[in-house]
Amino acid sequence: MNTGNIFFRVLSFVIGMAVFGFYIYVVNHFTNGNVLEFPYLVLTFYFAFCVVLFPFIAYTHNDIVERLRFLSSTSTNIIMFVIAPILFFKGRKDSDSAES
Secondary structure: OOHHHHHHHHHHHHHHHHHHHHHHHHHHHHOOOOOOOHHHHHHHHHHHHHHHHHHHHHOOOHHHHHHOOOOOHHHHHHHHHHOHHHHHHHHHHHHHHHHO
């Protein structure tokens, strides 16, 4: 891996942590809920999973960003963060079927 790739993955991780922090802030301050109680616990696990997978798909799935040109880059990053597990497992499935 070159240094640009490592820098981009670290930057993607920081963006993912910022979105996850925003989620925690919204749940705690606007809904008066707790992220570790049932309705929000499912979303907390999902977003924690997204934080881990977002750096892996942010660098490889630039075609989605090209399709969403009409949105701002912040909105595009948030959308890609939310669908990161779907894109990651779809990419893994496609690469497994290509190898067979």
